Amino acid sequence: MTLTPQWLDELRARTSLSTLIGKTVKVQKAGREYKACCPFHNEKTPSFTINDEKGFYHCFGCGAHGDAIRWMTDHRGLPFMEAVKELAAGAGMEVPAADPRAAKRAEQAKGLHEAMAAAQGFFEEQLAGIDGGEARAYLARRGISDAIRRTFGFGYSPDSRGKLKSALKDFGEPMLVEAGLLIDPDGERDAYDRFRGRLMFPIRDIRGRVIAFGGRILGQGEPKYLNSPDTPLFDKGRTLYNIDKASPASRQSGRVIVVEGYMDVIALAQAGFPESVAPLGTALTEHQIERLWKMVEVPILCFDGDAAGQKAAIRAATRALPLLRPGHSLCFATLPAGQDPDDLIRASGPRAMEEVLAGAQSLIDRLWTHEVAASPLDTPEQKAALKQRLRARSDAIQHPDVRAHYAHEFRERYDAKFFARHPTAAGEARSFGGGAPRWRRDKRGNWKPPTPPAGAEARAIGEGGMEQRLLRAVLASLLRHPEQIAPHREQLSALRIADPALAELLATMIRCSFHKETVETQALLTILGQGEVYNRAKGMLRADTFSLTPYRMTADPGRVSRDLEEAIRVMAQGPELEAAMVEATKRFEKDVSEANFAEQQRIRALMADHDRRLAELAQPEDGI
Structure with missing residues (x-):
């Protein structure tokens, strides 16, 4: 075209x-x-x-x-x-078609659209007629106003196998079957009306054209709700109910509310929330999430507070993770247990709904809450399983920067939950295995490195051995990939380095990252100026320097982030484990108890595991 x-x-x-x-x-x-x-x-x-x-x-x-x-x-x-x-x-203009096949498809779609519009007119007439009395009574019981009924185009399908078929006979059975309005059982028996004895909800595309229907049974019968099948016009995994009205409304309100079904959308629209949509009988799909992000960057998913609603929320969160990108996410509002939007609004008014929406959880908060509550966390194995589940969540994110921030946030929350000690007299918590001290601004607004808390006995990383080798590899990788400084800033700040030149190099990189999220390599070298620190940095950029990500490789950003995270963790853990062993030994010498002996042995096992992992990381893959 x-x-x-x-x-x-x-x-x-x-x-x-x-x-x-x-x-x-x-x-x-x-x-x-x-x-x-x-x-x-x-x-x-x-x-x-x-x-x-x-x-x-x-x-x-x-x-x-x-x-x-x-x-x-x-x-x-x-x-x-x-x-x-x-x-x-x-x-009155014809849109140019790319080829005869495209023109044929366009003509076919035009015929289907006309058939759907005719069906919509038929259903509306039936709702207003004698046969629609029960459907009108249902709408009255639900408190649906005439204005909302007209806005959403409610209709009624008579409890008959052939009334719609007869009314739309000019379109021909094949087209009505293709549109999903008739059911053709086997090609031998006559086709018959798909929707019978149901309150009808037209489903429209973004342009407001009817492309499908949903029908709610009146009285006894299954299923309670019946949707059109997929057709050339309708793909339920790509369509959102009320998208045509919610899209412009979202530009006024700045938000989109995703609820579970038709009646939830209608109740919200009547209460003054026209920016509401719903999936069509399925869990939220990737296509629907992308469609929502075209309206707003962070849609609000509003689910019931029961177990089914919370499962639906986690399914949506899981499906969204690989799609996340800067600025685009989801948040989750939870309704009171046993209430849908209509119940809440009837009982407490629109303000109560606003309060529910205002209390929406971020995606990372919902995932954290879910994983922490997923199983007991009493034993080391259960705690390790939680860490593994959180890692799986962050690893599912494809965008490297978003993935790095999720991994960092999960790690901080995990460490705060399990490793936080009692606050010191200064009111600052110390931690074992995390909780890095933070950089602060001085009176002139300049960023200053953290001062170790009083009583910190962990030694600094020495000027030789495997720890020093791994430290140089980390610094070389950061110089080559300076965009990784900011995501790992807090963990880097916790490192105590004995070599003054390397300590100054790391401090400069961290300081620069506060002024700009992504620092260029050349800019770092310029800031360093001339001298020993500059020469050490230049040496680290040589092609033959051992780095976590060799210079000759086009490294995957995700792998760079994960490798750095692991190496920094191992470097920080060594001195802390040694300090913990000193304390455990003092306690054991003072009180030779089984509990103190077990604690000493536990830390010794952790130190052995740490030394093994340190040796693995400090040895380059190709032996250089």
Whole structure:
């Protein structure tokens, strides 16, 4: 499909911008232009102008600016081609087809859309007629207003095998079967109506066209809710109920609320939350998550407080992890146990719903809470299993920076939960195996390295041996991949280094990372200036220097982050284990008890494991 500039200009020329915008925004004439309160930000005095002659709109308040196509993509939330197609339909223009097959598919889709629109009209007529009395009574019991009924286009399918088939006979059985409106049992018996005796909910695409239906049984029967099957128009894993209305509403509110079903969406819309959507009988899919992220960066998933609702939340969290990228995530609001949105709003009003939404948990908080509660944490093995589960969660994230931050956050929470000791007199907690002291600003605003807390007896990393070799490898890797400094800053700050030049090199790298998340290698060298520290850094950048990520390799960023995390942990652990052994030995000498002996042996086993891992890390893979 080729859309030439000339064709697009003709489309814009045939579109009355004030009429287009006036469909959803109240506009008024102001000389040769039109004005309105801006739909892109809240204001009481109109600063939004529309110029039909020039074909653009502009807001002097927030700077929103564009033409008819931009209006459809920014305000309506349509993809570019969907915006063009809708404008072309209104202007009476044919969108160029790429080839005859594409033209045939477009013609077929047009016929299916017309059949679905006719079915929608039929269902609405039935709801208003004699047969729709029970469905109208159900809506009244649920407190659904006539305005909401019209907005969502409720209908009714008669309890008959052939009324819809007869009413839409001009479309032919094959098309009605393909649209999912009829069921063709085996090709020999007659096709019959799929939806019978149900309250009907039209399911629309982003352009507001009916592409499928959902039907709720009235009275006894199964299933309670029945959706259209997948068709050329409808893929339930890519569609969200109410997407056509929620998309523009989300641009006003700045949020999207994801709930479990049709009636939840409808109850929220009636209570003043039009930015609500729901998946269609399945767990939230990757395609639906991406669709939500086109509206807002952090959608709110609102689930029931029961076990089923919480399982649904974790399924959504698990599915989202590989897709995470900077700025884009999910958060989770939990309803009171035993209540859906309609129950909560009826009992306590819209403000109660706002409070639930305001208390939404971040994705990392929900994962942490879930994993901590997943099993007892009484034994070392159970605690290690928790650490393994958390690592699996962070490893599922594909984006290297997001993965590194999740791993860092999980590690800090884990250490704080299991290794925190009693606070010192200064009120600062010390930790064994984590809890790095933090850098602080001085009175001039400069970043200063942390001072070890009083009583810290862990020795510094020496100037020789395997620890020193591993330290140089870590520093070389950080010089080659300076974007890794910030994610590991707290752990690096905990290292005590005996070699003054290496200590100064690390301190400079950490200090620079506070001013800029990603520091360039050359910038670091410039800051170091000339002298011993500069020469040591230059030497580490030689191709033959042992590094966790050899210079000649194009290292995977994820592997760089994981290797650094492990190496830093092992380096910090050695001096701390030795200090812990000194304390354990003092306690044993003072009180020769079985418990003190067991603690001494436990730390000795940890030291042996540490020495083994240190030897592995300090030995390059290719023996250089």
